[in-house]
Amino acid sequence: MSFTGISANRQELLQIAEAVAREKSIDKSVVIASIEEAIQKAARSRYGADHDIRVFIDPKSGEMTITRHVTVVPDEELENEYAQKSLTEALKDDKEAFAGKEYSEILPPFELGRVQTQMARQVVTHKVREAEREHQYEEFKDRVGDIVNGTVRRVEYGNVIVDLGKGEGIMRRDQSIPREAFQVNDRIRAYIYDVRRETKGPQIMLSRAHGGFMAKLFAQEVPEIYDGVIEIKSVSRDPGSRAKMAVLSNDNSIDPVGACVGMRGSRVQAVVAELQNEKIDIIQWSPDEATFIVNALAPAEVSKVVLDEEEDRVEVVVPDEQLSLAIGRRGQNVRLASQLTGWQVDIITESQDSERRQKEFAERTALFQEALDVDEVIAQLLVTEGFTSIEDLAFVDENEIAVIEGFDEDTASELQARARDFLERETAEQDAKRKELGVEDGVLDIQGVTMPIAVALGVAGVKTIEDLADLATDEIRGGFEQKGGERVRVPGALESFNLSVPDAENLILNARIAAGWIEAPVVEEVEEAYEEGDLAADADAEVTDLEVEGGEADADATTEQ
Template sequence: MAAVSANKLELLQIADAVAREKTIDRGIVIAAMEDAIAKAARARYGSETDVHAEIHPKTGQLQLTRHMLVVDQVENAANQISLKDAQRANPGAQIGDTIADTLPPLEYGRISAQSAKQVIVQKVREAERDRQYQEFKDRIGDIVNGIVKRVEYGSVIVDLGRGEAVIRRDEMLPREVFRNGDRVRAYIFDVRRETRGPQIFLSRTHPQFMVKLFAQEVPEIYDGIVEIKAVARDPGSRAKIGVISRDSSVDPVGACVGMRGSRVQAVVNELQGEKIDIIPWSPDIATFVVNALAPAEVAKVVIDEDRERIEVVVPDTNNQLSLAIGRRGQNVRLASQLTGW
């Protein structure tokens, strides 16, 4: 008897060790072991046999049962039993019932131990993936810090501690190079379930990344006093944000700029020197457009509401036109994105 009980507890010890190592639920590991044992039993009793294994979570007692369907006419003796035979064992049996009979305990050979290990590893992986998905799916929109694990095909794989994430080439700032072991901050913009596990997609070019960085630097944004109403980015080069304050005593632009520009500078440094224009947002589109085109001065604004177009007139003194248009049309393009006109 001693040998048997040692074996019983051994199953539970294995389960506990795996659960601890992978930080997943012990129940999942035990279920994986049951699966593996049932699979091994099927190999012995024939693949058609409906074998179920149960490990008692407290004692580690292993019980193998074979489920048989009660039928009128037996077509497959491996998983069907005739009504007459069934009623011998259980007088109340009816056609369509399932009867379970206990099988003698299996002697595990090395083969079944191997296959059991594979099944367990597989199940544990699935459980880990599921945990990772559950953990990150609600964190879309958060900023995370991670360590660069490797760079492949231009994408950067980031270790977040509780999972792996990827920053694709087009979600990185231009001229930005990462090496293994670098610390990286990025924005979670998507978490998807894929066959090879959950994919966590990070971005450093997403407009919301900038919004969240400002929220980290500017307590007024975090507290909801100052709100960023609009963002337009030319990643790595220039950006504009429109801000508004809910409290008339707080200057939204000043709050975002910070003492001697310290707050905006922290964001600029994180974004590889991307210049940021902070613009007071206004519900009046004409005012907002004039603000958005800063640093250029605007003489006149003509709004064509039907076509959602705005014509802006700038004075020709000291190259205001080229200032308004910006390098390669950048200023006017960002203003257009910011206002949505």
């Protein structure tokens, strides 16, 4: 664009503005405004930077007007005598002058020197580039989650720069499919997972490894997904190797898995080809967490599932011969299942589960024998009936013990009396140990602190309310630290109690309230209506056993409150 003479052909100026606007896909008014600013800056350089000089280009005729403005201000606010005029001075020449009134004069056209021309070019280039970037951002900011087609412009250190026509996207190395190499001018399909506004221009982030890319490909191949009849609930991928996708049908007459596979696998094969032969497991989604986890671990068979909702962990029991299949090559199958379901999956074999159960049975039997001074048969009966601790036996309704085969009310009463005596002796011993460790009585008054917890705190050197209030969550539950460049496990004071993060946080909070460090939060009374069948908020972790027979899994959910 030439700025040598601003009195050049007016139509030529408009033609240049239109050409730049068309090439950069921006509005012509933006280009004209940038030219106005460029000439304004050059005029100030010629007449003085303190002058208020304005430039106006008529967008229809191309005629340019350069004016200098002087504004009337109160006498005490006069700061720039070139662009301002005091009210007193203005009244000498104009009886109708007032603060805020503007006077303007038209300046003659002038030729731009070499420095001024260069300055004008820089201003226009900068403004046009800013407008172009803003246009690109507006063009792509609402297209996050879409698949776009482009051409590879260049490859830099594994990152692929893609020409998208109205913008330029970048696919970083970790967002590409392994072993997939692109050359300049190759056609490419990618998924927009983020659009960021940055100083160097909008960053359009592309991916072929994102789970959304596979989901969008299926939406293009499967009309039922595009129409919303089939819903993709979640996707997990090991790009270029294997993927799992959970689908749900909103129409009972349509099989979601079959619809995604297609006739003779035609639909899924089209997606597999685009993903460099990535193996895809299509799984039926289920609102029942246990059933969904079983489906996600396919093709492995599952015998039992135990959920721990507090920790978002699930223990899966599989037949011994199914262990390697459930885990998958390098843990791929269980990792993908964990990502798909959102649960941390731990897999054990039936023999390991049986061995653990036998060990627990023996330990509980020995505990009841010693604590209650009973023979092995009675202790085993109690364990078989589901009693896991002396506390369970001591405070349960007496009739629940009396109904055990071979027991009567007298036996139940005697067993409960022995259990309570044992707990009293144990409490007295623990209290003595607490005092010996120097744990003050006030620690026991903190909500959440039991006698065993107080003893454990004393062993860890926590003896006062202030000591407990000063702890961090990791110091209670245990955590990891970097020592000598290695990640080392550091045990917590109450690690053996398996406290959840919220429980540990509440313990610290209660100690800080008791220490007077903070005020107790105000609890507003809220009326809550519970419908029949609702679960209490403080329910224990749900434990669900799935017995798999003939390839079908039946969920038996038990919630202990």
